[in-house]
Amino acid sequence: xxxxxxxxxxxxxxxxxxxxxxxxxxxxxxxxxxxxxxxxxxxxxxxxxxxxxxxxxxxxxxxxxxxxxxxxxxxxxxxxxxxxxxxxxxxxxxxxxxxxxxxxxxxxxxxxxxxxxxxxxxxxxxxxxxxxxxxxxxxxxxxxxxxxxxxxxxxxxxxxxxxxxxxxxxxxxxxxxxxxxxxxxxxxxxxxxxxxxxxxxxxxxxxxxxxxxxxxxxxxxxxxxxxxxxx
Amino acid sequence: xxxxxxxxxxxxxxxxxxxxxxxxxxxxxxxxxxxxxxxxxxxxxxxxxxxxxxxxxxxxxxxxxxxxxxxxxxxxxxxxxxxxxxxxxxxxxxxxxxxxxxxxxxxxxxxxxxxxxxxxxxxxxxxxxxxxxxxxxxxxxxxxxxxxxxxxxxxxxxxxxxxxxxxxxxxxxxxxxxxxxxxxxxxxxxxxxxxxxxxxxxxxxxxxxxxxxxxxxxxxxxxxxxxxxxx
Numbered sequence: 001x002x003x004x005x006x007x008x009x010x011x012x013x014x015x016x017x018x019x020x021x022x023x024x025x026x027x028x029x030x031x032x033x034x035x036x037x038x039x040x041x042x043x044x045x046x047x048x049x050x051x052x053x054x055x056x057x058x059x060x061x062x063x064x065x066x067x068x069x070x071x072x073x074x075x076x077x078x079x080x081x082x083x084x085x086x087x088x089x090x091x092x093x094x095x096x097x098x099x100x101x102x103x104x105x106x107x108x109x110x111x112x113x114x115x116x117x118x119x120x121x122x123x124x125x126x127x128x129x130x131x132x133x134x135x136x137x138x139x140x141x142x143x144x145x146x147x148x149x150x151x152x153x154x155x156x157x158x159x160x161x162x163x164x165x166x167x168x169x170x171x172x173x174x175x176x177x178x179x180x181x182x183x184x185x186x187x188x189x190x191x192x193x194x195x196x197x198x199x200x201x202x203x204x205x206x207x208x209x210x211x212x213x214x215x216x217x218x219x220x221x222x223x224x225x226x227x228x229x230x231x
Numbered sequence: 232x233x234x235x236x237x238x239x240x241x242x243x244x245x246x247x248x249x250x251x252x253x254x255x256x257x258x259x260x261x262x263x264x265x266x267x268x269x270x271x272x273x274x275x276x277x278x279x280x281x282x283x284x285x286x287x288x289x290x291x292x293x294x295x296x297x298x299x300x301x302x303x304x305x306x307x308x309x310x311x312x313x314x315x316x317x318x319x320x321x322x323x324x325x326x327x328x329x330x331x332x333x334x335x336x337x338x339x340x341x342x343x344x345x346x347x348x349x350x351x352x353x354x355x356x357x358x359x360x361x362x363x364x365x366x367x368x369x370x371x372x373x374x375x376x377x378x379x380x381x382x383x384x385x386x387x388x389x390x391x392x393x394x395x396x397x398x399x400x401x402x403x404x405x406x407x408x409x410x411x412x413x414x415x416x417x418x419x420x421x422x423x424x425x426x427x428x429x430x431x432x433x434x435x436x437x438x439x440x441x442x443x444x445x446x447x448x449x450x451x452x453x454x455x456x457x458x459x460x461x462x
Binding site for chain 2: 149
């Protein structure tokens with residue numbers, strides 16, 4: 001476990017399976033998009049890159065999704081609320097996604113042996129997938145270049161579940177587990193208290209919080225392959 | 232903030248003020264001993280070293296204190312319960328203290344610019360002492376070479392109080408603060424759930440837990456000087 005996405009800078013990741021966690025909301029949205037049958041989610045860093053990628057993939061008729069300051073970007077098809085990513089909206093489609101923190105972090109981990117997207121909603125599925133792997137690095141993405149509570153608590157829950165199936169934890173992973181311990185029976189409180197959650201509440205998007213706190217809602221493991229997250 | 236005392240190995244500490252935190256119980260006991268007017272608390276690593284130090288300081292008539300498996304060591308004057316360290320027992324005396332984790336960690340930090348002993352019971356006093364210092368390293372001691380909840384939560388409370396008076400925090404310190412956040416209004420729960428607290432409950436010493444959770448009970452800042460902790 002590292003404290004936040006910026007910690008990845010300069011790390012040699014080629015032997016590691018990396019789980020990128022942006023619980024509010026990119027990782028939850030990606031899991032929902034995959035569960036709703038989209039073809040792939042292509043994470044990009046900037047709005048400009050999103051438009052350029054759409055032009056490059058024009059024959060594929062991709063959708064544009066994402067947020068800035070929590071809200072749907074002008075001219076985009078979808079925002080960053082997982083509840084928008086219904087089968088009706090996304091089944092069979094490629095989605096180009098850009099969010100303030102999460103999609104950048106996935107891109108930053110691209111040199112890893114494997115990159116998975118994890119959240120509360122698909123935590124058991126991801127744990128089952130990685131439980132036999134030798135080196136698992138969990139990255140709570142954070143916000144404004146600092147750790148945030150929702151991602152660290154989600155990371156700590158991954159640590160606890162992995163310990164239960166025989167993993168060993170670094171001291172840093174144990175500390176993340178302690179951040180989960182205090183919110184074990186009240187995950188929605190952690191999401192509400194988090195800087196990410198506070199920003200979402202201010203933007204009027206608070207209904208996404210209980211949605212993102214549903215552990216195991218979705219049985220999907222989004223995995224980065226050729227620049228796109230696929231089932 | 233480092234995750235536990237073992238992290239100090241090989242660190243160059245000469246420019247750092249180090250706060251060593253073993254909330255259950257060495258740091259609470261040291262604070263109580265100082266508050267009760269003892270002359271100094273000399274932390275030593277082993278029982279053998281405790282006896283040798285008593286012989287070397289025979290003219291000073293030092294008391295022997297400490298624990299193994301939570302219990303008073305045979306032939307010692309005092310255990311490691313802060314409630315034993317009353318003015319009647321320790322005023323004016325030197326105390327040679329050996330505990331399973333805490334006193335070793337203080338010794339491991341001895342190369343620092345300053346070494347302070349911090350716990351919930353003297354947290355505000357220590358925060359007031361270090362608030363203007365340039366480099367403060369907080370060490371939650373841990374147990375069995377792993378982090379423990381009581382020390383990490385206490386560390387997180389130090390981080391929060393230092394942020395309130397203008398400090399900046401590393402990402403690792405922010406994560407410790409999140410471990411505190413989940414127990415903010417129920418510190419005794421953290422102490423009870425901690426591996427240290429569990430061991431204490433099993434040893435029949437559970438009454439020490441609410442004692443150690445009393446934030447600001449004691450207005451003392453134990454500081455290491457010439458091998459002894461003094462006011």
